[in-house]
Amino acid sequence: MKRILAVVLAVVFIGMSAAAIAGEKAPAKVETLARTELVNLSVDPVIVSAVKAENAKGKSMAAIQEMDKKWTATPGVVDFMKAIMENECGLHLRQFQRSHKYIAEIFVMDNQGANVCMTDKTSDYWQGDEDKFKNSYNGGQGGIFIGEVEFDESTQTYVSQVSVPVMDGETVIGAITFGIDVEGF
Numbered sequence: 001m002k003r004i005l006a007v008v009l010a011v012v013f014i015g016m017s018a019a020a021i022a023g024e025k026a027p028a029k030v031e032t033l034a035r036t037e038l039v040n041l042s043v044d045p046v047i048v049s050a051v052k053a054e055n056a057k058g059k060s061m062a063a064i065q066e067m068d069k070k071w072t073a074t075p076g077v078v079d080f081m082k083a084i085m086e087n088e089c090g091l092h093l094r095q096f097q098r099s100h101k102y103i104a105e106i107f108v109m110d111n112q113g114a115n116v117c118m119t120d121k122t123s124d125y126w127q128g129d130e131d132k133f134k135n136s137y138n139g140g141q142g143g144i145f146i147g148e149v150e151f152d153e154s155t156q157t158y159v160s161q162v163s164v165p166v167m168d169g170e171t172v173i174g175a176i177t178f179g180i181d182v183e184g185f
Contacts, residue, residue: 021182024149026160030180034144034162038178041096042164047108050089050117051166051174054110064114064126071125081121089117102185104155108166108176109133111140116174123154127177136163136175149182157181 041047070080077085084090093106097119107118113128127133135145142165152159159179166174 021149021158022151026146026149026162026180027182027185029185030160030162030182031146033180033185034146034164034178038162038176039144039164041176042167044092046089046092047117047166047176048168048173050087051108051110052168054114054116055173059110059112059114061112064112064128067114068124068126072123077121084115084117085119085121087117090119093117094119102181104152104157104159104179104181104184106176106178108174109137110174111137111172113137113175120154127175132161132163132177133175136165136177137172138165140172142167142172152179155179155181158183 067080074081085094089108093108097103097106105118105120105122107120107122107127108116109127110116113126113130113133115122115125115127132145132147135143145161145163147161147163149158149160151157157179158181160182161177161179163175163177165172166176
């Protein structure tokens with residue numbers, strides 16, 4: 001009986017600790033990471049090339065929103081999602097992620113907030129209406145966004161999303177978001 005009580009208390013304590021994390025400001029070391037190593041990826045040639053190519057397609061907002069509906073209605077990972085995960089940029093992101101175990105996910109967006117490449121399936125295709133895109137793309141002005149700690153359903157971890165602009169020289173052409181696992185960092 002004591003053993004069962006100890007297990008129950010441990011589970012309750014862990015649950016309370018995790019709940020206390022959600023909604024908190026990201027740790028200072030996440031901000032330091034954002035302003036140093038992560039911002040350096042904003043000019044990575046593979047990422048810049050992928051975003052430029054996607055922007056050149058000139059997709060309409062109607063087409064993006066139609067894909068977003070299809071994306072959110074589709075369970076699992078299917079071919080049109082795999083194409084974004086397995087393109088050159090997606091594989092490049094996955095390689096970076098493997099060498100940084102505290103990164104739960106990475107995804108890159110074009111100048112409208114649509115996914116260009118990613119390491120894992122995102123909950124939706126269009127990020128353009130979300131703070132992570134709005135504040136990092138910033139109407140073409142760029143910026144660094146560090147979100148509060150939240151439970152991420154897609155990665156099943158407590159993350160702070162960090163977003164930085166993708167830069168082609170001095171021009172902001174998109175954004176990149178990193179889900180930083182605050183418990184594993």
